[in-house]
Amino acid sequence: MADCIFCKIAKKQISSDIVYEDKKILAFLDNRPASLGHTLVVPKTHAETLDKLDEDSLKSLILSVQKVSKAISKFSQGYNVIQNNKEVAGQIVHHIHFHVVPRNDGDGIRWNRPNPVFSEKEIKNVIEKIKSNLNL
Ligand code: 5GP
Ligand code: ZN
Numbered sequence: 001m002a003d004c005i006f007c008k009i010a011k012k013q014i015s016s017d018i019v020y021e022d023k024k025i026l027a028f029l030d031n032r033p034a035s036l037g038h039t040l041v042v043p044k045t046h047a048e049t050l051d052k053l054d055e056d057s058l059k060s061l062i063l064s065v066q067k068v069s070k071a072i073s074k075f076s077q078g079y080n081v082i083q084n085n086k087e088v089a090g091q092i093v094h095h096i097h098f099h100v101v102p103r104n105d106g107d108g109i110r111w112n113r114p115n116p117v118f119s120e121k122e123i124k125n126v127i128e129k130i131k132s133n134l135n136l
Contacts (some may be wrong), residue, residue: 001046001095004046004093004094004095005095006040006042006046006092006093006097007046007095009026009028009042010026010042010044015031015033015076016028016029019039019068019071020041020064020067020068020071023044024043024045024057025041025042025060025061025064026041026042026044026054026062026063026093026113027039027040027041027042027064027068028040028042030099032061033101034101034109035076035101035102035103035104035109036076036102037072037102038099038101039068039072039099040097040098040099040100041061041064041068041097041098041100042061042095042096042097042098043057043060043061043096045057046095047095047096048067048094048095049085049086049091050085050096050097050098051085052096053096054121061096065081065098065100069081069100070098072080072102075102076103077103077104077105077120078102078103078104079100079101079102079103080100080101080109080111081098081100081101082099083096083097084097085099
């Protein structure tokens with residue numbers, strides 16, 4: 001996509017700190033990292049969200065996320081893998097990407113979330129909604 005920042009990074013029109021690259025995938029450091037080594041893994045072809053990505057690209061993408069995670073696990077105590085879809089979920093760059101965030105004791109990172117309570121009826125309904133939309 002013409003004015004997509006991650007397409008431009010993937011095409012090397014904008015520079016980035018690349019840590020891994022193959023035919024389909026680029027992994028580079030986030031320029032506003034949550035921790036040292038915070039890496040973004042992106043397909044070179046544009047898709048906005050996970051649900052829009054073709055299967056082949058998704059396979060390459062998730063395997064690359066694991067590759068980067070294996071590397072990060074060698075020098076950090078743990079790591080988070082995060083993937084946001086749509087602005088309401090925190091997606092700022094509209095080109096699918098996984099965050100791999102190295103974690104260590106005392107790093108101060110907090111992913112706070114509310115814990116709402118739902119009725120049995122609501123839970124039953126949402127199970128049905130998910131199941132009935134699985135093969136669409
Ligand atoms: P999102 O909130 O969309 O899941 O995360 C987008 C991430 O991309 C953010 O953490 C942000 O710091 C990072 N980012 C945005 N623009 C650039 C850029 O031009 N270069 C790099 N390396 N990272 C970027
Ligand atoms: Zn793009």
